Amino acid sequence: MSVLKNVLLVVIGILGSIGVVLMALATKLAWLATGIAFVLYLLQFYVTDWGTVAMIFWIAIKLSIVLAIIFIVLALGKALVDEEERNAKGL
Numbered sequence: 001m002s003v004l005k006n007v008l009l010v011v012i013g014i015l016g017s018i019g020v021v022l023m024a025l026a027t028k029l030a031w032l033a034t035g036i037a038f039v040l041y042l043l044q045f046y047v048t049d050w051g052t053v054a055m056i057f058w059i060a061i062k063l064s065i066v067l068a069i070i071f072i073v074l075a076l077g078k079a080l081v082d083e084e085e086r087n088a089k090g091l
Contacts, residue, residue, distance in 0.1 A: 009081065016074050023067045030060035 034056045040048040 020070055023063065023070055027060065027063040027067050030063050034060045
């Protein structure tokens with residue numbers, strides 16, 4: 001059973017790291033798009049209006065919240081695994 005648990009932890013760790021990288025990349029691009037849209041709005045370039053800037057900003061906020069939730073879940077998972085290992089060793 002211990003081998004199955006270790007394999008499961010490795011798979012969860014790999015998927016978690018891929019998820020964190022993808023979410024971090026998406027969040028970074030959303031904030032970059034927000035900045036570009038805001039500058040285009042200030043320059044009155046193309047047809048960028050305030051609604052577009054606000055929409056992109058709201059998407060960036062939501063992605064940041066999701067990224068923070070992913071970090072919290074992974075940190076809690078690590079804390080639970082560490083606590084279980086300490087209990088198994090009798091500490």
